[in-house]
Amino acid sequence: MKSKLATIIFCVCLLFSCRKDEETIQIPTYEISQEVIDGISYKCVTVGDQVWMAENLKTRLDGGRADGSMSFDEPIVTLASKESLELKLLVKNKLIKQLNDGFFNTNSTINAAAEYFIYDDLIPYFFNRNTYGWIQYETMNLNRMWDWYYSRPAIDLVRFEVARLFEEEKKLIILAAADQNYIKEHGYLYTFEASQKVIPQGWRIPSDEDWMKLERAMGMSEQDVLKKDEWRGTIGSVLKANPSVDNFNAKLGGAYIYGVSQHSDNFINKDLRGYWWTSTKDETVPADSTYYIRALRFDNDQMLRGTTRLGTAYNIRLVRDK
Structure with a gap:
């Protein structure tokens, strides 16, 4: 009887131990490097056969927000005439x-x-x-x-x-007029048109497929990877800035959005959500300039594979092949 009881206790403990192991999130670590882009040194992370920036891009166009590269809440400085x-x-x-x-x-x-x-x-x-x-x-x-x-x-x-x-x-x-503290932490927000002017040689704005490759490497299921206009997976825990791990270091810099907004000057969600451009147009929307994006949020570890029309301004992470 004692032998049977001991066997049962051992099996229960083994089952509990296995379940505990399954529930433990293993945060992967990857090769970290420094890359100089347009004279600025960036921390980068190698994931599989890709090298990703582990910081947002900080290249500024001369006109600032008027040219489509801006810090959060940056005003438009009007110096259209030299009579100022x-x-x-x-x-x-x-x-x-x-x-x-x-x-x-x-x-x-x-x-x-x-x-x-x-x-x-x-x-x-x-x-x-x-x-x-x-x-x-x-x-x-x-x-x-x-x-x-x-x-x-x-x-x-x-x-x-x-x-x-x-x-x-x-x-x-x-x-x-730019917020230097924001730029130091989050880089610049770019309109899609401005993003095409700041891509250095050898790098690219990640395509939708580039992001999918990253998501798979970080452990997202194929079923979740292919979802569109949904918050999916749980890889935010390995992408968002985390003091205990030195990986993708995604910070939530907010965005500038198009259209009518209740928010002051359409800047939204700083420290609540982070948004990043892809270079891929949504071909399911005919005759419309709609592009795929990615987003993370502070209140859970899901990642959005969404779409947006032009007129918005998001952060940029560049990628290159290893």
Whole structure:
């Protein structure tokens, strides 16, 4: 009797142990590397025959949100005309400093002509007045043909430098509107159109099939992999940022969405959900620009294989073949 009881207890313990093992999630680890993309070093992870970025892309287009690359809640900085008073003041001060530092000292003739051109014409008639737009001013100069007074080389040298300073200061003003803490943690949000301009050589925006390959490698069942417009599987536990494992490190950066929204300026779900582009168009939607995406959420470990129309802005993870 004691022998039978011992056998029963052993079998129950063995069964419990097996079930416990089955329920234990084994978080895989993969080869970690550093890759330099557009001058920025990124942590990457090798999964099977693919190398994935383990951080979101941080390449910025010069126009920021106006060009489709943005931080969360980034405003659109409008500098469509070079008549902006703030911009003019910045450029004027830099131009005067360059003149005083000898930037235009190509030779004594050009230096003297450049100084006259800046102080006698540019400052009083352009920088200190609001009546002339940049295009009108440039046309006025060409019509007046002041070569005999200032010399054409001096005029062109000053003009080219003023144009360069305007572009440089515009970039700095627009960049100042971006949330640097967000960029450091989440990278940029990109419209699909902008995403096509930031792909470095040797890398690609993952296709729907690339993501499927990753999902299979992470342990998602084939049945779940093929589901569309559904939250599926449980691989979020090995994809989301986790202090105990150094893998895909997906952080939930939110998104910018198209259409009417109750949210301020259509930025939504920061720290609640993360969204990533694929390069694959949904061909089941005729004559519509709809693309597959992936998403993770904070409140469970499922992953969305969904679709979206253009006009949204999501994060990007790049991938390349090993």
